[in-house]
Amino acid sequence: MKLFDVYPLYDVTPVKAKGIEVWDDKGQKYLDFYGGHAVISIGHTHPHYVKRIKEQLDDMAFYSNSVQNPLQEELAQKLGELSSCENYDLFMCNSGAEANENALKMASFHTGKSKVIAFSNSFHGRTSAAVAATDNPSINAPINKQQEVTFLALNDMDAFEKAIESDAYCAVILEAIQGVGGLDEPTTEFFQLIAKKCKEHNIVLIADEVQSGYGRSGKFFAFQHHGIEPDIISIAKGMGNGFPVGGVLIHEKFKPSYGLLGTTFGGNHLACAASLAVLEVIEKENLIENAATLGDYFREKAAEIPEIKKVKGKGLMIGLEFDFEVAGLRKKMIMEQHMFTGSAKNKKLLRFLPALNITKNDIDLFFEALKKAL
Numbered sequence: 001m002k003l004f005d006v007y008p009l010y011d012v013t014p015v016k017a018k019g020i021e022v023w024d025d026k027g028q029k030y031l032d033f034y035g036g037h038a039v040i041s042i043g044h045t046h047p048h049y050v051k052r053i054k055e056q057l058d059d060m061a062f063y064s065n066s067v068q069n070p071l072q073e074e075l076a077q078k079l080g081e082l083s084s085c086e087n088y089d090l091f092m093c094n095s096g097a098e099a100n101e102n103a104l105k106m107a108s109f110h111t112g113k114s115k116v117i118a119f120s121n122s123f124h125g126r127t128s129a130a131v132a133a134t135d136n137p138s139i140n141a142p143i144n145k146q147q148e149v150t151f152l153a154l155n156d157m158d159a160f161e162k163a164i165e166s167d168a169y170c171a172v173i174l175e176a177i178q179g180v181g182g183l184d185e186p187t188t189e190f191f192q193l194i195a196k197k198c199k200e201h202n203i204v205l206i207a208d209e210v211q212s213g214y215g216r217s218g219k220f221f222a223f224q225h226h227g228i229e230p231d232i233i234s235i236a237k238g239m240g241n242g243f244p245v246g247g248v249l250i251h252e253k254f255k256p257s258y259g260l261l262g263t264t265f266g267g268n269h270l271a272c273a274a275s276l277a278v279l280e281v282i283e284k285e286n287l288i289e290n291a292a293t294l295g296d297y298f299r300e301k302a303a304e305i306p307e308i309k310k311v312k313g314k315g316l317m318i319g320l321e322f323d324f325e326v327a328g329l330r331k332k333m334i335m336e337q338h339m340f341t342g343s344a345k346n347k348k349l350l351r352f353l354p355a356l357n358i359t360k361n362d363i364d365l366f367f368e369a370l371k372k373a374l
């Protein structure tokens with residue numbers, strides 16, 4: 001059997017990693033400023049993370065959601081505390097797309113409606129309603145198009161106010177900082193208007209924090225920069241630092257009932273151990289503060305480089321916009337400077353999504369390499 005060939009691959013084979021350092025099969029070292037699509041939050045193979053997962057593996061890797069699992073309770077407790085979202089309940093699943101599916105499903109159950117409002121350049125995943133709410137027709141198959149989604153321009157207050165008057169919508173879903181799309185953000189004014197109108201019209205506001213959450217923006221959740229309270233928050237990526245895990249934080253006003261949501265693997269013991277380890281490291285090493293401080297340092301350094309036309313994003317969720325397409329630059333960064341960076345739907349944008357415990361020295365190394373590659 002061969003692999004179903006859907007990924008264009010760089011000719012690099014990583015075999016070992018520590019912190020932001022990654023080594024390939026020939027012993028070449030790379031610096032990882034992309035974290036495998038914003039997944040690596042506390043650094044590769046962090047000792048506390050490895051220890052906790054290994055210990056859990058020795059005890060028990062998995063049992064289904066038909067028995068007591070105190071690790072899930074412990075995780076919900078810790079997540080509530082660190083994110084200041086104690087008035088939400090946690091439902092665990094396995095990926096970002098699945099988190100958004102569950103969020104949209106809850107919105108539909110809650111309102112009895114089915115249409116969704118999403119925004120241009122959004123990315124919410126590749127399954128069912130999540131892909132339908134993603135602004136990329138090329139990955140939205142006819143079967144997914146059955147889900148009706150209205151796409152509005154981000155920050156177009158008039159268009160939003162007009163659309164929300166319809167009584168067909170169950171949810172508004174948006175990223176607090178767009179990831180794949182290219183680091184555009186709703187303004188505070190726009191976010192607050194959405195939150196207010198959703199409340200007035202009994203429409204569920206879903207903040208997709210799959211990429212922007214877990215401290216990356218310099219606050220636990222990126223929506224917290226805007227003084228709003230979503231009804232549902234979806235999480236994944238940085239939550240497990242590479243262990244596949246996702247979840248939805250569901251406001252306590254939604255009442256659960258047996259069988260409403262469910263999953264075989266979601267919330268398994270290993271996933272909980274990985275997720276707890278991530279939160280413990282975020283807390284102990286003050287990684288949210290580090291993301292904010294180092295993000296500011298990064299911006300100061302970026303301002304010294306004339307080729308960079310715009311710096312987008314918050315904290316360590318950063319996009320560097322140039323006046324040329326960056327595919328060649330990215331290739332040079334990886335093949336010649338041995339540094340991983342990311343691309344976006346906006347082809348002129350280079351994405352910088354490192355682990356949240358990088359240092360000023362790491363950022364200096366990035367800019368030295370970037371100058372050479374430019």
Ligand SMILES: Cc1ncc(COP(=O)(O)O)c(C=O)c1O
Pocket residue numbers: 037095096097098100123124125126175179180208209210211212236237
């Ligand atoms: C904002 C956002 N939501 C959802 C997803 C989908 O997550 P997953 O690939 O884990 O299904 C992504 C993935 O890039 C994302 O960036």
